[in-house]
Amino acid sequence: MKLYVTDLSPNSRRVLAALGHLGFKGETEIQKFDILNGEQRTEAFRAVNPNLKVPALTDGDLNLWEANPIMIYLADKAGADSFCPSDPRGRIEVLRWMSWEVQHYNRALGDIVWETVAKPAFGMGAPDQEKIDAALENYHRFAAVLNDHLAGRDFILGENVTVADFAVGAVSALALHPQSQVPLDDYPHVKAWYLRLEGVPAWQATAPRAPAEAAE
Structure with missing residues (x-):
């Protein structure tokens, strides 16, 4: 997996925290952008998230953006029902x-x-x-x-x-x-x-x- 974040965002923080809480941090590549200088405004990243915003996650052929769906996806991938109930x-x-x-x-x-x-x-x-x-x-x-x-x-x-x-x-x-x-x-x-x-x-x-x- 690859996670795109910035140091300047509560939305990035929630996803990074979920990544660590679920034990995925060591197996995930983390790309940090300086969004104040527009580092995310590239055509390569537009293919990941057409909104040119972080956080965004790629996992195989899946491109997922918006913090809350990313956290749910990670929890389901980990089978962490206590963190994100599936019932x-x-x-x-x-x-x-x-x-x-x-x-x-x-x-x-x-x-x-x-x-x-x-x-x-x-x-x-x-x-x-x-x-x-x-x-x-x-x-x-x-x-x-x-x-x-x-x-x-x-x-x-x-x-x-x-x-x-x-x-x-x-x-x-x-x-x-x-x-x-x-x-x-x-x-x-x-x-x-x-x-x-x-x-x-x-x-x-x-x-x-x-x-x-x-x-x-």
Whole structure:
């Protein structure tokens, strides 16, 4: 297999963590792009992912892009049912949380941390407080849902970490950054879950050298 990633992406982090968690890291070639300088914008990579975005995975004649499907594919390839349930009810729960994080939770969170952490780190100007405030309104709405769900649970599907945690928790490093303005103290179950996730060995191993390096 060959995995295309960048050091600057929570989406790459979730796939790299899944690769390590499932034991595939040693047998997978990893190609890292400097996306800030457009290294991925080649015709060779367009044949892998016509969107010219990472992460992307090749396995034989399969070209697969988008982080969440890649993680599911890796889990199924490993037969890791405890990480990504294959029974109908378990699989639909995974898909529900993955859809939710893309459409709602991490969309709002991503807007906040882009303005507060990533833009200053990359020298792209001062944070736009109006955009932050708009994103915070949505974040409060969806963080409350996650906080209530995590009450009495260590991880999203129960006692053990699963692919759902890697998906919903993809932006953990930036959310925990002290200048992020993410109001995690208002959502103690979310904050505690982020800290538990950061302690999972495969997740810990993929932590950015500095949280600001995890920008999309």
